[in-house]
Amino acid sequence: MNAPQGKENWLGRTIELDVGSVAHGGHCVSRVDGRVVFVRHALPGERVLATVSEDKGGGFCRADAVTVLRAAPGRVEPSCAVAGPGLCGGCDWQHADPPTQRSLKGQVVEEQLLRLAGLERKVEVEALPGGPLGWRSRVRMVAGRDGRPGFRAHRSHTVVPVVECPISVPGALDGVVDRRWRPGGEMETTLDGAGRSHLRELTTVRGREKSRQLRGGIAIEHAAGRDWRLDAHGFWQVHPAAAGAFAAVVADWAAVPRGGVAWDLYAGVGLFAAVLAEQAGPEGRVLAVESGHRAVADGKAALADLPQVRWRDGRVEQVLRDVRENPDVVVLDPPRKGAGKAVVESIVEGSPDRIVYVACDPAALARDLATFAGHGYHLAELRAFDAFPMTHHVECIASLTRA
Known part of the structure; x- marks a missing residue:
């Protein structure tokens, strides 16, 4: 969908902007030339170069911070190699330390309650x-065109292949990332409280999802x-x-x-x-x-x-x-x-x-x-x-x- 007549489509455009307050959904709010820009991979108070990733016209667009010109306190290097613009969409705040993440989430809850x-x-x-890593006991992955498992990019069907996931419980991806799968198929793995691994494969046939249990099935x-x-x-x-x-x-x-x-x-x-x-x-x-x-x-x-x-x-x-x-x-x-x-x-x-x-x-x-x-x-x-x-x-x- 193109921008309305008389309004330039910003898709792909890189903008220098000041990052405003956090918003619900893992992004911050900025305003440029009368339009709202929802910026991911940024923190409130930063000045960044952001590339517009989605513009359907109207009063807002979406962008990714690609260069940080002035960093905010609390910014850290992501612990995951595929956390960043155009990469895995599973995490929103890898670039913030844990206290900053919790503060941002608290601000979001406050804003929603008030509004x-x-x-x-x-x-x-x-x-x-x-701690902030090694906590996710259930992981759902998807196989790309080459059969390699990974996660989808943010708001995209593009599959970003991975060999590890820092937020997942150690061992949760064993038996998943070390093999190839049917392209487009999904795999769900669970590591239960007893340390036992469970794995199923999901496929969609004529609009209906079917599952095949490959390992385990009953969690404790x-x-x-x-x-x-x-x-x-x-x-x-x-x-x-x-x-x-x-x-x-x-x-x-x-x-x-x-x-x-x-x-x-x-x-x-x-x-x-x-x-x-x-x-x-x-x-x-x-x-x-x-x-x-x-x-x-x-x-x-x-x-x-x-x-x-x-x-x-x-x-x-x-x-x-x-x-x-x-x-x-x-x-x-x-x-x-x-x-x-x-x-x-x-x-x-x-x-x-x-x-x-x-x-x-x-x-x-x-x-x-x-x-x-x-x-x-x-x-x-x-x-x-x-x-x-x-x-x-x-x-x-x-x-x-x-x-």
Whole structure:
């Protein structure tokens, strides 16, 4: 798509600019000749030469910082050889030290809360144990035209071949990067909590994705004081320390009364349901709602010793239409798009005393918090965690109470 008539298309143009504030998505904002430029590989306060990588016309374009003329404090050399303009799109902040990364993520959460929910709040992003490298326990790769595995470039189908990934758990790529694959095929590898490796190959045939298990298949994880056996490619926190850390926060804020009622929505295999059930005790009730059939089966097996947990297999917005009970506490961990108005309204109809919201996207969290506020539930506590170092992603946990 070309720029509008009378407006020059900047694609490929190199611009000298001052880098402005950080924005959601792993880039910073600059303004040049009346247009917004979203700049990657830069830090606020820097002066850079940036080459425009995408210009679809209108009021903004995208660019990569290719030369740093004035560096900002916190800039470092990337730890990955393929982190840079036109290369792997998996990491956003390899050029920033960990404290700077966390500060930028905190600023993003603050901006989203203020802009979308009208909440002015200082946010400090907490580090998880283990450091910024060697944390990613699940990796999805794609084979290029030559069959070599790699990762796609940012906003591109171009495959950047790799032989290692510094943010991945050591050993996670064994058996993947040392061979050739069917061009266009994808490979997903998982290294579980027991140190066992799992590998499957994914291909798309007539628009449908098919998988072939090549190694392993059943992962073993440990969190919230129990062992979990689950589909190695199903949902589990990617950072090894995340599941335990998040379960501890949920336990602290949920505080289900003995004999009480709790809901665990988007329950996965029941990590939070286990915490809620222990608090409620045998005389309590916990409703776990999950749409993934395999996750429900794994969850039922994992929590067979907790009969107070009742499982419902289905979409949250549909299941809650038929629920006729008032919970004391609701915990929800929705996908990246958030819970949405329908789910929020179903939750508040149950009049819980407390809501604990686990969010992987600050914009979605802020939108849902605004909807909750319209029904009398307000943000009481908020913690943010750097569960995805080197990337722009940040995990937040919010506690809401009725006014």
